[in-house]
Amino acid sequence: MNIPEENFARSPEPTLGVEWEVALVDPVTWDLVPRGAELIDVVRASHPSVHLEKEFLQNTVELVTGVCRTVPEAMGDLQTSLSAVREAANSMDVRLWASGGHPFTDFRKNPVSAKESYSEIINRTQYWGQQMLLWGTHVHVGISHEERVWPIINALMTKYPHLLAISACSPGWEGLDTGYASNRTMLYQQLPTAGMPYQFENWEQWKSYMRDQAISGVINHTGSMHFDVRPASKWGTVEVRISDAASNLRELSAIVALTHCLVVHYDRMIDAGEQLPTLQPWHVAENKWRGARYGMDALVITSRETDERWIKDELADLLVELAPLSEELGCARELQLVQEIIDSGAGYERQRRLYEETGSWQKVVKATAEEMEQLLPL
Numbered sequence: 482m483n484i485p486e487e488n489f490a491r492s493p494e495p496t497l498g499v500e501w502e503v504a505l506v507d508p509v510t511w512d513l514v515p516r517g518a519e520l521i522d523v524v525r526a527s528h529p530s531v532h533l534e535k536e537f538l539q540n541t542v543e544l545v546t547g548v549c550r551t552v553p554e555a556m557g558d559l560q561t562s563l564s565a566v567r568e569a570a571n572s573m574d575v576r577l578w579a580s581g582g583h584p585f586t587d588f589r590k591n592p593v594s595a596k597e598s599y600s601e602i603i604n605r606t607q608y609w610g611q612q613m614l615l616w617g618t619h620v621h622v623g624i625s626h627e628e629r630v631w632p633i634i635n636a637l638m639t640k641y642p643h644l645l646a647i648s649a650c651s652p653g654w655e656g657l658d659t660g661y662a663s664n665r666t667m668l669y670q671q672l673p674t675a676g677m678p679y680q681f682e683n684w685e686q687w688k689s690y691m692r693d694q695a696i697s698g699v700i701n702h703t704g705s706m707h708f709d710v711r712p713a714s715k716w717g718t719v720e721v722r723i724s725d726a727a728s729n730l731r732e733l734s735a736i737v738a739l740t741h742c743l744v745v746h747y748d749r750m751i752d753a754g755e756q757l758p759t760l761q762p763w764h765v766a767e768n769k770w771r772g773a774r775y776g777m778d779a780l781v782i783t784s785r786e787t788d789e790r791w792i793k794d795e796l797a798d799l800l801v802e803l804a805p806l807s808e809e810l811g812c813a814r815e816l817q818l819v820q821e822i823i824d825s826g827a828g829y830e831r832q833r834r835l836y837e838e839t840g841s842w843q844k845v846v847k848a849t850a851e852e853m854e855q856l857l858p859l
Contacts, residue, residue, distance in 0.1 A: 484695045487688045489630065490717035492623025495745045495810075498718065499555045499737055500619040501544045502536055502726045503563075503853075505570065506578045511846040513586050513614070515539035520569050528565040537613060542566060552738045552812035556730060560856075563730070567854075578850040579616060580828065581665035581725030584653025584842040588612050609671040616726035617665070618648060620737050621718035622744040627684040629751055630712050633719055635680050636747040636757040637710050638765045641723055642772030642781045643799065644743075646792050647819055648724035648736045649776040650828025650849075653842055662776025662829040665725050666769065669707075674699065677765060678708040687712065709769075719744055728828050728849045731857040735822060738815035742803040745810060760785060777827050793823050831858065 505514045521533045521542055534543040544562045549555040563577075570577050588611055624630055649662035661667060670676035681687045694700045705711075713720040721740050727733035750757055760768070764782045771779040772792070779792045800819055807816040826834075832845045839845075852859050 484692050487691045487714055489624075489627035489684065489712065489714045491625060491627070492717035493625055494550070494623055495741070495748060496623035497546075497549045497552065497555050497737070497741055498621035498716070499546045499559060501559060501579070501733065502541055502616040502618070503544060503566065503577055503579045504538075504541050504583070504616060505575045506846060506850060508574065508576045511843045511850075513540040513583055514575050516573060516575060517542045520566065520573060520575075523569040523572065524565050527569070531562045531565045533562065533566070541616065551810060552734055552741055552815045555737060556734045556815070559733070560730060576850045577853045578846060579726040579728050579853060580832070580849050581617070581649065581651025581663055582615050582654060582668070584832070584836075584845060585656045586614060588614050606672060612668060613672070615651070615665040615669050617722055618724040618726050618733065618736055620721045620724075620740040621713055621716060622721070622741055623718050624748065627712075629748060630719060631681045631683060631687060632751060632757045633744060633747045634678060634710050634712070635759050637719070637721065637743060638677065638680075639758045639760050640743055641709070641765060642768045642779050642792055643796055644721065644723045644736065644740060645725075645769070645772035646776045646779060647739070647796070647822045647827055648727060648732070649773070650725045650728060650832060652829045652833045653836065653845065656842060658833060658836060661774050662827070663725050663773045666773035672707055674705070675707040676709065677762070677769060678710055680759070680762060725828070729852040729855065729857050731818060732822060732828065734815040735818035738807065738812040739799070739803075739819055741810060741812060742807050742816060746803060746806055749806075776829055777823070796823055825858065828858070
């Protein structure tokens with residue numbers, strides 16, 4: 482059997498790339514509309530430089546930046562793409578909407594895109610795979626050498642609930658308030674290749690693991706491993722997939738800035754010969770659950786000795802610690818927007834509050850679509 486080698490491309494600088502999953506909804510019913518491929522064709526005809534990708538579901542388009550150096554550059558790229566996508570959506574009489582999960586749609590009425598690996602996932606996972614009406618924010622950060630990748634990923638997993646809490650915006654599912662800040666997080670880990678990465682110690686262990694997955698047929702069937710944080714060897718990046726899809730560019734910029742700063746912070750710790758933080762896998766799993774369940778009100782485990790702190794206090798301290806680095810990386814303004822989320826609440830809190838006031842998930846989806854229009858939380 483010819484098994485391809487897992488070779489990491491290496492990025493000499495901590496460059497940045499962002500993938501933002503956006504869905505199409507009907508402006509009357511506020512249910513999802515399976516017209517993503519049509520919209521992509523419309524945009525390509527009028528704006529051929531805009532980079533869009535088809536996604537797992539036919540109701541979704543993915544906005545993809547080029548290789549950027551700073552968060553403002555990435556946000557400018559996405560704003561250009563968003564303008565083109567909105568123009569196309571208006572011509573098709575559909576609205577743009579982004580969130581971690583749609584609160585009332587029927588998964589049986591949302592077809593998967595025509596792609597062999599997507600069909601194979603559904604064929605293998607059946608009921609569990611059919612429920613993947615989920616949207617995320619994926620942030621790539623360039624890493625200079627493969628031996629840095631797993632120490633950085635393991636350190637990032639200590640900040641899992643931090644990245645999840647500020648982005649969480651999927652409290653509703655099948656007409657119910659699930660009680661979770663990010664129901665997406667709980668649903669997505671049902672896929673057999675999804676969830677928390679194993680805490681590999683070095684690149685050789687990762688290569689051995691990927692070889693096993695290739696020999697056993699896992700990768701052939703699923704295309705790749707869908708971990709919450711994973712190496713993207715082709716691009717020479719670490720890809721952070723923890724966050725729900727932001728409903729607006731303002732909050733998205735805060736999520737991307739915190740992610741960029743954390744990755745570079747841990748990379749610099751390696752340069753300084755410092756020990757990167759880790760938590761036991763059971764603590765990481767518990768923190769993931771607490772972040773998904775309680776969001777901005779989570780009490781999280783912060784050390785191997787099982788110390789605990791409130792996530793808002795943790796985030797406030799992170800903003801101070803990372804402030805000098807954010808100046809250097811050109812994202813000081815965007816990083817400080819995390820404080821706005823601490824003060825005003827995350828997306829799931831706005832959605833839940835409106836649902837409690839109105840009893841209507843349709844009004845929640847409409848309000849969330851308006852955040853996309855206004856580029857900021859409302």
